[in-house]
Amino acid sequence: MPQNSQEILLMLPHVVIGVGIVISLLIEMYSKKSETILPWISLFVFVFAGVHSIINISANQILFGGMLEVGGKPAIFNFIFNIGAALLILNSIDYIKKYESNHGEYYILIQSAILGMMVMAGSKDIFMIFIGLELMSIAFYVLAGINKKKSSSNEAALKYFLLGAFATGFIVYGIALIYGVSSTTSVDSIIQNFSTFTQNILFIVGLLLFIIGFSFKIAAFPFHMWVPDVYQGSATTVTGLMSTTGKTAAFSVLLIILSASLINYNIDIFAPYFAVIATLSMLYGSIVAIAQKNLKRMLAYSSISHAGYMAIGLAAANSEAFSGIIFYLAAYTFMNIGAFGIISIIEKQNDANTDLTAYAGLASKSPILAAFMSLFMFALAGIPPLAGFFGKYYVFISAIEADLTWLAVVGVFSSVISVYFYLRLVVYMYFKESEKDIDLHIDKYSLLSVVVSGILVIYFGISPDSLLNLILSVVN
């Protein structure tokens, strides 16, 4: 338990979200206007938790007798989760009415998912990892199917649930084997005796199963089968949340577990595994995305290839790689949330206007949306000086330092392929005439969210050191 007011102060982000969930539930029960109140409560909770985490980043402590880490690396992740969720809440205010799922539970579930992610990112015990993962996943399963009348939404929820349960099975089996060998669930004591445990084959098998389970969650190739259908079928704001913060949370756990290979520097048993899934994800995602006409589906495949780029860092597994991955995750979160925000503005009822053709001639109808969409596409393609470029740059540099130059070459090659489909959208927006007349209603809060994401993408691109120094100060 927190011993003094200092520790309670450091726990505040978790406490505020936990209390926020309960208060939101009460408002949902007793107020007729809950749909209009809850977005603002969620927004306050997320902004408070995000800002609080980043202010207290240097106060790194482990609370609850080795259960939860606050400050330091988890603080950066908490910032990404909460600010990302706050931006998506701004988008949801208008979008969720179009999606015909405007009820308060939507916001309660998003808060629960974020609480689960924060627990995952700060966990120092395998129990905490698992319970946080389940809290996040179960909230996402329901969010994916929140509109019961849509068959695409139902399909997404069912597919996500079945494959998610499959992945959970892998993770639990892995945890059982890890516990069987080490007879402890504390991450710290596992890391301390890592080299002794690795002599036992069952420990390696357990860790491998654990990592395979999380490969589902980061949506890497060959564990990507659910991604396109789930991303296309769910509400656009929910997809934005799953593809960015959900991926970040899964990576945060992989970083916690793989810091073992950073500490015992010579033991890097999983480098071949990550090198293979990185190569396959990058190439598969980039090549298949070319054939996609639906924008949400295209971004789903792009998300697979981005998981590949980040997995390069996991294969390199040195401290540059870890800070590179965290930078990449932050950049990816904000550029993807911006892109999904614009899709959610342009989308109409019944999934209309999510195809590439709907974006033809957007530049003449709404120059500001077209400009921001191009910005996010350039950032996703990794064109300097935007945030996406530096994410890729740091990860590739770490691969070269770890003697994995071939992996960096494959990464560059795959980025070149991906430029084609990102820029195709820009060409559609600026150089094609629109075939049908689309009436555009731009909600001011959604626009605000897009503008904030855009500013963050530009800021992290122009002065990457501001974020990178912060990350380096907590990784080492």
Place this chain on the structure above:
Amino acid sequence: MNLELILFLILTLVAAFSSVMVITRKNPILSAVYLILNFFALAGIYLLLNAQFLSVVQVIVYAGAIMILFLFVIMLINTENEASILADKKPIKVFAIFIAVLVFAQIAYLIFYSNPAELSNGTIENLIKAGQIESIGRELYTTYILPFLIAGYLLLVATIGAIILAKKKFE
């Protein structure tokens, strides 16, 4: 022979017999009933090993909750032609055999070739104490209080989710 050994032999025989019956019955309801018997026999074995809490949980969760789930599934799927469902699905059988062999090999390796991990809190008495409800409750409210609280939120989210997905329409 002391009483403990006799009880152990009876329980293991019942467990082995019932698990064979589960996979050989044609009628899924009968399989389910034998599965309940198997769960009870396992609960008895846990009791012999002084793991009272595990034994109680085995009865409540497996023989209680999970069996209800199985019976619901059997009720919802059409059970009349279940023989024909399995007849032309060779790959499923091969896959099941593969998984069974894998699990068996792993357990055999654990028992015969691998040194059991050094237990952190040593003696047999301590281990017996650790399996009792009193000490589990104390651990749950001291060392594991945070996972316990988060598990509360997990249950809350699961309940909200079930209501959202099952309720006919909102407002």
